[in-house]
Amino acid sequence: xxxxxxxGMSGGVDSALAAALLVExxxxxxxxxxxxxxxxxxGFSCPWADDLADAERVACTLGIDLQVWDYEREYxxxxxxxxxxxxxxxxxxxxxxxxxxxxxxxxxxxxxxAEGADYISTGHYACVEPACYEGNVPHLxxxxxxxxxxxxxxxxxxxxxxxxxxFPVGNIATKDEVRRMCAERGLGVENKPDSDGIxxxxxxxxxxxxxxxxxxRAGDVVEWETGExxxxxxxxxxxxxxxxRGLDLGGGPxxxxxSTDTTSNVVYVTADKNCPALWTTTLVLDDxxxxxxxxxxxxRYLVRTRHxxxxxxxxxxxxxxxxxxxVFDAPIQAVAPGQSVVVYDGRECxxxxxxxxxxxxxxxx
Numbered sequence: 410x411x412x413x414x415x416x417g418m419s420g421g422v423d424s425a426l427a428a429a430l431l432v433e434x435x436x437x438x439x440x441x442x443x444x445x446x447x448x449x450x451x452g453f454s455c456p457w458a459d460d461l462a463d464a465e466r467v468a469c470t471l472g473i474d475l476q477v478w479d480y481e482r483e484y485x486x487x488x489x490x491x492x493x494x495x496x497x498x499x500x501x502x503x504x505x506x507x508x509x510x511x512x513x514x515x516x517x518x519x520x521x522x523a524e525g526a527d528y529i530s531t532g533h534y535a536c537v538e539p540a541c542y543e544g545n546v547p548h549l550x551x552x553x554x555x556x557x558x559x560x561x562x563x564x565x566x567x568x569x570x571x572x573x574x575x576f577p578v579g580n581i582a583t584k585d586e587v588r589r590m591c592a593e594r595g596l597g598v599e600n601k602p603d604s605d606g607i608x609x610x611x612x613x614x615x616x617x618x619x620x621x622x623x624x625x626r627a628g629d630v631v632e633w634e635t636g637e638x639x640x641x642x643x644x645x646x647x648x649x650x651x652x653x654r655g656l657d658l659g660g661g662p663x664x665x666x667x668s669t670d671t672t673s674n675v676v677y678v679t680a681d682k683n684c685p686a687l688w689t690t691t692l693v694l695d696d697x698x699x700x701x702x703x704x705x706x707x708x709r710y711l712v713r714t715r716h717x718x719x720x721x722x723x724x725x726x727x728x729x730x731x732x733x734x735x736v737f738d739a740p741i742q743a744v745a746p747g748q749s750v751v752v753y754d755g756r757e758c759x760x761x762x763x764x765x766x767x768x769x770x771x772x773x774x
Contacts (some may be wrong), residue, residue, distance in 0.1 A: 423532030500747025696763025
């Protein structure tokens with residue numbers, strides 16, 4: 410009897426090819442469309458029904474069953490509410506990280522295994538290497554497509570989950586190759602554009618979404634160096650460290666957000682690209698998770714501070730307060746509090762944490 414795999418099918422290119430490859434490899438494949446969000450936003454009609462129709466056409470082409478599992482309530486609680494609350498308190502979160510932990514490799518995986526699945530599968534760009542010794546967890550590796558690699562969003566998933574997870578597109582070097590392989594198989598989604606940004610926000614933009622969820626609060630835009638009020642804004646929660654666009658300060662030099670104070674509702678900015686507050690050599694990490702279940706030995710590792718961002722060498726060490734410190738050899742651009750900071754040993758993703766507000770030493774609260 411073939412091993413049973415439940416594949417998360419979003420209606421997109423990557424999950425479509427993942428399902429096709431698994432069928433070709435002889436697995437008993439069942440497709441699952443996770444309905445996480447179906448609400449329309451001002452000026453944006455949620456495309457979930459179109460995505461489901463695409464997933465159904467792919468499943469029909471492959472001759473596999475497709476079910477719809479409804480996770481809207483849990484997604485609202487663990488992903489959307491998390492995002493809104495984080496922004497309200499001056500953090501810049503990564504909602505995809507939470508979605509992977511709580512939905513795709515949480516509730517979805519649990520239900521799939523309870524129904525008898527041997528494995529789950531998704532279209533993530535990632536690879537898994539089996540553990541060398543009995544009782545060890547597998548190793549999560551960056552994908553062959555470095556630009557599309559999604560291990561940055563998987564650092565909160567327990568390592569034990571990867572023992573029963575298949576990533577069929579992880580070893581494919583380019584997205585063009587993925588699209589070509591979809592076309593060769595007649596899947597009909599090869600020209601579908603990549604999803605970009607936060608899936609449930611869509612083209613309306615994060616600002617519109619946040620103003621729909623949070624109360625507009627007028628406040629001051631203040632020059633970091635002098636304390637001079639340069640303009641007004643609709644809410645400090647709308648801004649993130651390093652942001653340049655959307656400040657609406659009229660003419661003059663471009664300015665960058667140094668920090669936000671959501672308590673006093675002030676946004677601090679600078680026109681100096683070399684302002685010390687825009688750079689840092691040390692990151693303080695909260696809410697740290699390690700895929701293996703225990704922290705690695707202190708030492709030098711590769712660190713990524715944003716998806717597809719440069720991998721930089723840094724020293725990772727446990728701080729006196731129990732939190733993790735990441736120290737770089739040279740200054741890097743400031744990391745917004747709330748962002749994921751992910752640690753690698755070569756190609757292997759070890760885990761990561763959330764950049765704390767102390768990260769850049771520029772928070773005036």
